[in-house]
Structure formats: C-alpha cells, structure tokens
Amino acid sequence: MISLQHYLALGAILFAIGVVGVLTRRNAILILMAIELMLNGVNITLIAFARHAGNLTGQIFVLFIITVAAAEAAVGLALVIALFRGRDTLNVDEIHLLKW
C-alpha cells in the first residue's frame, strides 16, 4: 500500500515547483498557471489526508478549492485582458504603476 507520506511528498514537490513558477515567470498568464499548480499540490495533500483519516471532509475542502480556483482564474484572466488592453504587455516587471 502506498503510504500517506508518498502523496504528501508529491504535494510538497508540486507546491514547491509552483512557488518557483510564481516567483520567476514574468508572463502574467504563466503566473496564474503556476498558482493553479500550487493549488493542485494542496489538493493532493488534502485528498490523501481524507483517505488517511477515513472521512470525506478533505474532499469537501478540495471541492471548495476548485471553486475558488475557477473564480480566481476568471477574475485573473479578466485582469490580464484589461492589462493587455491598457499596457500592451503581459510582463509583470513592466506593470509597476503602484510600485514605489
């Protein structure tokens, strides 16, 4: 039987890869994708715990995470389109109007 630790380790690895993606990519769309990556790492962890603990609460959490991810993607992509219309770029380094 595959132990809980296997799944947790996989979740941690995916999360770490997602962190690298969010912090190094400069394309706004890719940053959003990397966030999805991190969320999936968390989902794996939650489902593995749900199996381990033998109840379904973890699965419910994952359902809510997926809901939030959908909302986040919709708003995030709307922002990307608005940005692209206004600034003609998706490079987050160039979007620094609020930076001091």
Place this chain on the structure above:
Amino acid sequence: MMTDLLITIVKILVVFGVYLTMVAYLSLVERRVSAFIQDRRGPNRVGPFGLLQPLADGLKFMFKEDLIPHYVNRPVYLLAPLVALVPAFITMAVIPFGNTLPLFGRDIPLVIANVNIGFLYIFALTSMGVYGVVLAGWSSNSKYSLIGGLRASAQMISYELSLGLAAVGVLIVAGSLRLPDIVAAQSGLRWNFWMQPLGFIIFLIAVFAETNRLPFDLPEAEPELVGGYHTEYSSMKFAMFFMAEYANMLTASAVVVSLYLGGWQVPYLEQAGLPPLLLSLAQVLAFVLKVGVMLFFFVWVRWTLPRFRYDQLMRLGWKITLPLAILNIFYSGYLVVAKWV
C-alpha cells in the same frame, strides 16, 4: 475473473466495430440525406446505392499527399487530430446499449463500464473535445484556423454550462450518476423527453453547439473561414477531424437517447412475454434505432437551418438557454417534491 475479462474485451471489440462502421456510414448518410433534402441524387455510383462510398473515401484520403506546412508548430499540429478524435470514442464506454443479455447461463450487462460517476465521466470527456479544435487552430499558424479555434473555445465554454445544467434535471429525477440507473428510471412511458420537454430542448441545442454542427458550426464556417480550424490539414489528418465530427455526433446522439429518450427501453415490451434473449436483443435494436433517429435529426437540421451569427450564438447561450436551464432545475425539483416521478 478470466471470463469477465474476456467478456469485457468482446464487448469493447463489438461496440468499437459497430461504432466505427456507423461513423463511416454516417458520412454517406449525411450526403444522401442532404441530396434528398435538396432534391439531388447524392453519391450513388460506388456499389449498390453508393454503399461502398465510405470505403472509396477512406482509400482516397489515405492516398492523398500528406502536406505539413512549414510554418506550423509541428508537435502540436500532429497531436491535435488525435486529441479531437479520442474523447468521442472513449465516451461510449459508459453508455448502456441494452439491459442484460442472458447468454450461456449468465447475465451480461450491456455496458462496457458501469462507473458510478458515469455521467460526470461523459461531461469531463465532452469538455476535452474542444482541445483538438483549439490546438489545431493555434498550431496551424494561420488566421482562419486561429479564428476557428478561438470561436470553438468560447462557444464550448458557453454551451457546456447549459448542457450540464439541463442534464441536472435528469439527475435529480433519476437520483443517480450511473447511466444504467438513469435509463432504468425511464421505464414505461416515463421518458425524460415527456417529463422534461424544456430540459430536452435546451440539452439538444447545447449538444448541437458542443458538436460544432450547423446551425452552430462557427468554428469551421466554410464561407468565411475557408475550413476554420482544419484549414491547414490534409489527407488522413483531415480525415481524422472529419471522423471526429461524426464520432462526436454519434456519441452525442447516444447520450441524448440515454438521458432523454429512454435508452434501450421500449414501453411495455417486457409485458409482451418474449423469451429473455429475444427481449434483450430487441432492446439493443431499439437503442440503435433511437440513435439512428437522432442522427437523422442532426443531418436534417444541418440542411435546413442557416448558420447563426457569432453574437447571436453568444446571446442565445448566455441569455436564453442558461436561465431556462436553471428554471428547469427548479421544475425538476418540483417534479420530485410533488412525487410525479
């Protein structure tokens, strides 16, 4: 254990064989029916009534030169036709095409895989169909293809909502996600077609949009986009998109029949006192016939209605079918609460 495996393999082979044959002959049916509607003759030269035409078409496709334009994104370009074709095929795995077949002293359920999330499986795979179109559109690196892919993605997201919400009504009434249960809940005259006419119409509209058939075939719209997403494809790769369209149509018909037209059920046939084997085969035949009627309907609509404009398509999807689908959910809830089903 071994016999179970063997039975499953035989079922897969039979279903796949029948399915592929039907896909091939669908192209002939479409051309003959369109000819009939337009008062022409249609292809009737190859074999009796043109029955060997699909074979001739297939051979022709194979011998055509396989052009791969130099400006395409090669890996994605090669992958796209497969991605378009596969989801339609594997969806068939959960569709029950009959009750149980009593053979050699055992009852063989006539469905390849009775998954307890069968309905969601269908929807998950249907939503994959769009990838073939979008990838083809993007990788071809041509403006017509790109616009085709863009339209396909927007169209499919929009209509998937109506599709899913319309079908929720069926789920509420059946109380199960298993396709065999959903079919079994429609025994006698309680087809969902009668119980939920509104849901049926919305589902049908959404299915037309999801399969990219006229009046919603904007992703390929030949007068404006040449061929839409498959403009840059030739030979067998084009044939794969062609097959994908008919395979999607066939799968969609099977889903509509299972959800709304009672699947393999024939009202009151069980009481006719047929021997079990004959009864079972009659039910399979009924399923095939119903699918055939749906397919004819698809072709009929294509050669009757004009194409929608893009903004009309979006307005219909978001402002008309979606609210009506939500209304249908309330109606289905009422059906259950009022114990009409």
Place this chain on the structure above:
Amino acid sequence: MDLSFLFFYLFAAVAVGAALVVVLNRNILHCAMALVLMFFAIAALFLMLGAEFIAAVQVLVYAGAIMVLFLFVILLIQIDRVQMLRFAHRQSPLVVIIAVLLLAELLYMIIRGTLGIAPGGADAAAAGAASGSTEAFGALLYTTYLFPFEVASVLLLAAMIGAILLARLDKEEVGGVSRQDMS
C-alpha cells in the same frame, strides 16, 4: 500491491514532469498543455485515493473549463506578439534557493514529523466506497457544509460580475482615446 506502486510512480512522475514543463518552457501554449496533462495525472491519483467525484470534477473544471479559459485568452491576445518571455530573472537564483529550502523543510516534516491525525479505520473508507462515495459526499456537502456551499455560490457570482466588469470595453475606450492615459 506492486501494481498500485507502479501506477503511483507513473502518475507522480507525469505530474512532476508536467509541472516542470509549466515552469520552465518558454512557449506558453506548451505550458498550458503540460498543465492539462498534470491535471489528468492528478485526477488519476485522486481515483487511486478513492475520490472518484473529485477526480471527475478535477477534469471537468480544471481541464475542461479553467484551462480552456486560459487557452481562449492566450489565443485572444495572440501571444506571439507578446514575445516569449525569458525565464531568467534577477531574483530567480534566490527564488530557487528559497523553494529548495521550503521543499526540504516540508519533506523533513513529512518524513520525520508525527501526524496529528489518527488514521481512521479502514472500515469508514470502505463504507464510503461501498455506498458510492459520491452519495456520502453529497450528503455531507448539503448538510454539514451547506453554509460554505452557499457562500461559494456568492463568491462565484461576485467573480462573474468582477470578470465581466474588468474585461468589458468602456464605450469611450473603443474610440481609442483612453489608451495613452492609462499608461
């Protein structure tokens, strides 16, 4: 027994490989496709963990809706015009160090740490699987977690309105006036 290990490592490898492609590849569409592949691998792992419903939702929502939305935006703004952005960044060496540290810490905790959660009896999981965990899932969702469920619907409504407002072209903007006063 061994077969499940094989499948776990297969899907885990696919997921990690695809995730690396998402983070490292320069072609945004290849990244998107890799992400879809990763969603599928994770859905398969959910199946192995006995969460069929979540696996289906994962494919349906993530691969079928969210990624199609991403693709739509990628096609819409014709990314070729937006230069394939390079990976290198002034802060990237630092980021990699931080990420590796984070991963090391997490893995240490996972391997060495003690879990605060007692393993639930296998009977509970088995009962869930027998009755179709989808049914048990639905019952739990619509009773204990009804309030969060309703709140989620409000969240989705807010997101929908927000997305429409953000992406909408203003009337005067169509005339091309306000391009420069945004920058």
